[in-house]
Amino acid sequence: MIEVLQLTKHHRNTTAVDDVTFAVRPGRVTGFLGPNGAGKSSTLRMILGLDSPSSGTALIDGMRYRELRHPLRTVGALLDDAGPVPERRAIDHLRWIAQSNRLPGRRVAEVLEVVGLAHATRRRVRKYSLGMRQRLGIAAALLGDPEILILDEPVNGLDPEGIRWIRTFLRDYAAAGRTVLLSSHLMTETADTVDDVVVIDRGRIVTQGPLVEVTAGHRSLEEAFFALTADRRGSER
Numbered sequence: 001m002i003e004v005l006q007l008t009k010h011h012r013n014t015t016a017v018d019d020v021t022f023a024v025r026p027g028r029v030t031g032f033l034g035p036n037g038a039g040k041s042s043t044l045r046m047i048l049g050l051d052s053p054s055s056g057t058a059l060i061d062g063m064r065y066r067e068l069r070h071p072l073r074t075v076g077a078l079l080d081d082a083g084p085v086p087e088r089r090a091i092d093h094l095r096w097i098a099q100s101n102r103l104p105g106r107r108v109a110e111v112l113e114v115v116g117l118a119h120a121t122r123r124r125v126r127k128y129s130l131g132m133r134q135r136l137g138i139a140a141a142l143l144g145d146p147e148i149l150i151l152d153e154p155v156n157g158l159d160p161e162g163i164r165w166i167r168t169f170l171r172d173y174a175a176a177g178r179t180v181l182l183s184s185h186l187m188t189e190t191a192d193t194v195d196d197v198v199v200i201d202r203g204r205i206v207t208q209g210p211l212v213e214v215t216a217g218h219r220s221l222e223e224a225f226f227a228l229t230a231d232r233r234g235s236e237r
């Protein structure tokens with residue numbers, strides 16, 4: 001369970017995240033959705049202890065990330081900007097993470113199998129396609145066999161096959177009773193993957209709840225988003 005409570009983040013003159021509160025429940029895939037610059041990455045970085053909030057808290061199983069006794073066994077993360085060294089072989093990248101976090105070495109082969117990269121473990125990461133890199137990032141997130149997965153824009157730049165693979169993978173992960181939070185600015189591509197949505201725009205939560213409830217009365221999630229933000233956009237013209 002992830003709980004975000006009145007989280008706010010100021011960067012100099014910008015308020016990236018403004019009094020954001022939501023919960024992410026186990027057994028469901030939750031989409032954290034909003035346009036570019038809405039505040040998604042800033043929120044995820046605070047949940048993962050990479051940035052400090054200006055105010056408010058983010059809790060994972062009731063604790064701040066930095067208080068977790070076994071962080072990688074509790075929560076696995078794929079962030080937009082954290083990539084492996086391109087010259088490194090995929091298997092060495094994962095071995096290094098496993099060793100430095102005292103995770104069993106056998107997990108490396110296991111996660112490479114799970115993400116469908118068992119055939120390319122000795123290839124250098126620079127020779128990987130974007131889809132393969134995303135899979136490798138997910139493999140790294142899975143090393144600690146965590147109950148919670150947090151993925152920042154996992155379908156960005158993927159082809160339909162890659163999007164389909166991630167969709168199936170995340171749905172199965174949640175179906176096993178685990179917690180999945182993924183961010184995306186692609187509402188249409190993400191709508192088929194998620195059970196719950198938290199929609200953010202310019203730092204503030206616009207709506208949240210089960211997808212079926214949020215989209216009720218609208219033709220799509222995207223339409224619901226534009227209808228819900230029309231007032232704010234209109235008042236700024």
Ligand SMILES: Nc1ncnc2c1ncn2[C@@H]1O[C@H](COP(=O)(O)OP(=O)(O)OP(=O)(O)O)[C@@H](O)[C@H]1O
Pocket residue numbers: 011012014015016034035036037038039040041042043185
């Ligand atoms: N370190 C920083 N310093 C200054 N401003 C920042 C910083 N990080 C984020 N911002 C600003 O905060 C706002 C929210 O950015 P954030 O990256 O969280 O949005 P996002 O929803 O993840 O968007 P994207 O999908 O484009 O990454 C933006 O206006 C961004 O320019």
